[in-house]
Amino acid sequence: MCDDGEKRDLANIAMLACTFGCDVLYEHGYIAVAPHGEIQVSPLAKDLPAVAQHIENWLATRKVTWWNEDREKAYQWHHTHTFKNSPPA
Structure with a gap:
């Protein structure tokens, strides 16, 4: 859902994470x-x-440890759009 400029901002939107656990749990909210x-x-x-x-x-x-203020925008987007904060309606 990133625009072209955001897709190219790998320093702030990409994060290395282990596939067994961290990444899957993050991507599924x-x-x-x-x-x-x-x-x-x-x-x-x-x-x-x-x-x-x-x-x-x-x-x-x-x-x-990858968190910093420049990356906070991407983490907030994930929190708003992906994180399972409550049961589905």
Whole structure:
């Protein structure tokens, strides 16, 4: 959903993440990156015990070191459009 200029801004819209866990959970909206790199967990993650356990064991207390103010706009977009903040209507 990025415009052409945003697609080319790889320094701020791309983030390396492990495929086994972090990336999948982020892309499916079960985790988000809050300001200052805190990991925010979707309230819906608790409905999937294996997902909730993985987040609790590996991600809940970590910070995203890739976060900075220049990248915050992309993280906010993800939070608004992808993060599962509440059950679907």
